[in-house]
Amino acid sequence: MKVEAISLEKKYHGAVEHWQRHNFKDYETLLDQWEKYFPTDERFCLCAKLELGTSDTIAIGEHKGEKKRLEPEQLSEEEAAHLLAIIKAQASTEFGSIQQHAGTLERADDDQDRFWVLRVMAEELRHGYQMLHLLLSKDWSHVSRGVSGEQMVEEILSMQTGNHVLDAFNLDYDSFIDNITFAAIVDRVGKYQLTMQRICAYRPMADSMPPMLREEAFHLAAGVIPMRRWAQRAAQGDPFITMTAIQHAINKWVPRALEMFGDERGGETNVKFGFKDLKNREAQDQYIEEVQKMIRDINLRFIRARFPAYAPEQADAALAELERARGTHHGVRREDLLRTPDRRFFRRKGEPAFSMVGVDGEPFTDAEEYLRYLSRHLNEGYVASRDMRNYAEALRGVAAGTLAVKDAIMKMPKLKRVGGTCPCSKGVRWVMDGSAADQAASA
Amino acid sequence: MPGTETGTRIRPLDELDIDAIVRIDERISGIYRPEIWEQRVGFYLRRDPGASQVAEAGGKVVGFMLGDLRAGEFGLEEPSGWIERFGIDPDQRGKDLGRQMFAAMVAHFQAGGARSVRTLVDRKDEGVAGFLRALGLSPSPLEALEMRLDAKPTESR
Ligand SMILES: CC(C)(COP(=O)(O)OP(=O)(O)OC[C@H]1O[C@@H](n2cnc3c(N)ncnc32)[C@H](O)[C@@H]1OP(=O)(O)O)[C@@H](O)C(=O)NCCC(=O)NCCS
Ligand SMILES: [Fe+2]
Ligand SMILES: [Fe+2]
Numbered sequence: 001m002k003v004e005a006i007s008l009e010k011k012y013h014g015a016v017e018h019w020q021r022h023n024f025k026d027y028e029t030l031l032d033q034w035e036k037y038f039p040t041d042e043r044f045c046l047c048a049k050l051e052l053g054t055s056d057t058i059a060i061g062e063h064k065g066e067k068k069r070l071e072p073e074q075l076s077e078e079e080a081a082h083l084l085a086i087i088k089a090q091a092s093t094e095f096g097s098i099q100q101h102a103g104t105l106e107r108a109d110d111d112q113d114r115f116w117v118l119r120v121m122a123e124e125l126r127h128g129y130q131m132l133h134l135l136l137s138k139d140w141s142h143v144s145r146g147v148s149g150e151q152m153v154e155e156i157l158s159m160q161t162g163n164h165v166l167d168a169f170n171l172d173y174d175s176f177i178d179n180i181t182f183a184a185i186v187d188r189v190g191k192y193q194l195t196m197q198r199i200c201a202y203r204p205m206a207d208s209m210p211p212m213l214r215e216e217a218f219h220l221a222a223g224v225i226p227m228r229r230w231a232q233r234a235a236q237g238d239p240f241i242t243m244t245a246i247q248h249a250i251n252k253w254v255p256r257a258l259e260m261f262g263d264e265r266g267g268e269t270n271v272k273f274g275f276k277d278l279k280n281r282e283a284q285d286q287y288i289e290e291v292q293k294m295i296r297d298i299n300l301r302f303i304r305a306r307f308p309a310y311a312p313e314q315a316d317a318a319l320a321e322l323e324r325a326r327g328t329h330h331g332v333r334r335e336d337l338l339r340t341p342d343r344r345f346f347r348r349k350g351e352p353a354f355s356m357v358g359v360d361g362e363p364f365t366d367a368e369e370y371l372r373y374l375s376r377h378l379n380e381g382y383v384a385s386r387d388m389r390n391y392a393e394a395l396r397g398v399a400a401g402t403l404a405v406k407d408a409i410m411k412m413p414k415l416k417r418v419g420g421t422c423p424c425s426k427g428v429r430w431v432m433d434g435s436a437a438d439q440a441a442s443a
Numbered sequence: 444m445p446g447t448e449t450g451t452r453i454r455p456l457d458e459l460d461i462d463a464i465v466r467i468d469e470r471i472s473g474i475y476r477p478e479i480w481e482q483r484v485g486f487y488l489r490r491d492p493g494a495s496q497v498a499e500a501g502g503k504v505v506g507f508m509l510g511d512l513r514a515g516e517f518g519l520e521e522p523s524g525w526i527e528r529f530g531i532d533p534d535q536r537g538k539d540l541g542r543q544m545f546a547a548m549v550a551h552f553q554a555g556g557a558r559s560v561r562t563l564v565d566r567k568d569e570g571v572a573g574f575l576r577a578l579g580l581s582p583s584p585l586e587a588l589e590m591r592l593d594a595k596p597t598e599s600r
Binding site for chain 2: 001002038040119214220222225228232290293294300312
């Protein structure tokens, strides 16, 4: 695997660094302490990386077998517009997750966990940078409706938690449990998207994927490994970490993660255009299977820690019994273990949007009862949020028949905050030329 | 990502393999030590994702081989691949899975510019040493040296 590293033109590189100073203040701490936490690992590089030596043939869809496209103009107008939207959404998620992580990072109770998340954030910054490279290195003007590359960058860097493209990136974290759970659950969707896009008919996009995927492997580990250790601590009676708290975070993120795949009934266009190799539901099905495996492993970690004398087969049997009979096993209840929420649970987009279904698939008919149920299955900080209030309002409308589901869906992502420009007193934009950029560098 | 239910396959390590690796190690060594494998898997996924491999049989992970590409260590400037830990479930041995995992790691190392693959082995462990010889590894001109620090100091001057 040979990789070409590329830097953005100075003013754009500076814009990303400027954004970092406002949104990712611990970046310097990470670089300073890199050797301590990641000894002998390659230093972090804020650059775009393109894999060399990949396939130059389109793998799927209408143009299967043809040469991959190297320029946006070689795509049809419809294809280029579609891909441009994917790149912008991807960029939004990368920058968005840094803003989310930054909110609660300092609350980590373990320094290794904190530095792992810091590294995840730095790599997300690189991923965002990578997407800006795709926007800026070629000419998209024929499908951007007059919006210049600079304006697109400005638009992306101005987004904040609340006005990002996808809902999962519009929710604040409520505690460090969210940092970890998000990495295990939401970055996992990222892995699927990047894996599907490895075959992208637009070659610069395809070649961006392998280096990002290699980093994503660590992001998932940075989520799953602390979760496994927490399960052990919970089993051993640590009063500060409980399986219920972890479950509440899972309940918060899994529904949003499922929605990142897009509507269950869609995804054909991506396959037709040769941008991805799975339709939405196919990818989502595989994802759910993977989350179930993750949760089962964490539960086994809990059971082995609670019953240290058990052989692996005894732990398997205990878990199987608890899942089947829902009773108790020497004081451990089914509710003490984690579960994968039903795919219809707490959904607000896609096929099951606004259906009222519990974590275990139990149906509800009364909106108030369902909201009370949610309040018991999500963490208290999140329940008291504006996001929940908006959701509850829409759900009540749907349940009362005064709001159509499709209109309720439309209402959802809009938490729009006021002002998206650079908070520096002098600067009003992220991308600046010459002396303005130098001045902002000291801001 | 979820695999096929039949046959065997070799694929790169991921974070959801920890459970299977802990089990295989427990079958081989008789010791349950999840912390160690969490740390090692975290390390390799960070260092060189794509290098370490697992073997699946019937959709279940039954073997693992962990390692990474390194340069500049011990004054060895040229990049070389290192194999650190491996194990195959005793019920699944003799099916060439070790050899196949090794081949996948070698391919990864070569793609990264390595000209050699290295490991350290306890000569007394004939099971492991024999396996490594069968794969084509042979004693290196580099010698592993060590000195006990917990025993009585010996004459050294
Ligand atoms: C070493 C081990 C991986 C070999 O597993 P395996 O299933 O026999 O491996 P394979 O089937 O892929 O064998 C590959 C080759 O090695 C040979 N081989 C395996 N063990 C051997 C031995 N002890 N002596 C000589 N050759 C051996 C096989 O015959 C085969 O050669 P072939 O292809 O020419 O027939 C397995 O025995 C094991 O897991 N042992 C414990 C490992 C351990 O202790 N790990 C901890 C240290 S990190
Ligand atoms: Fe990312
Ligand atoms: Fe990520």
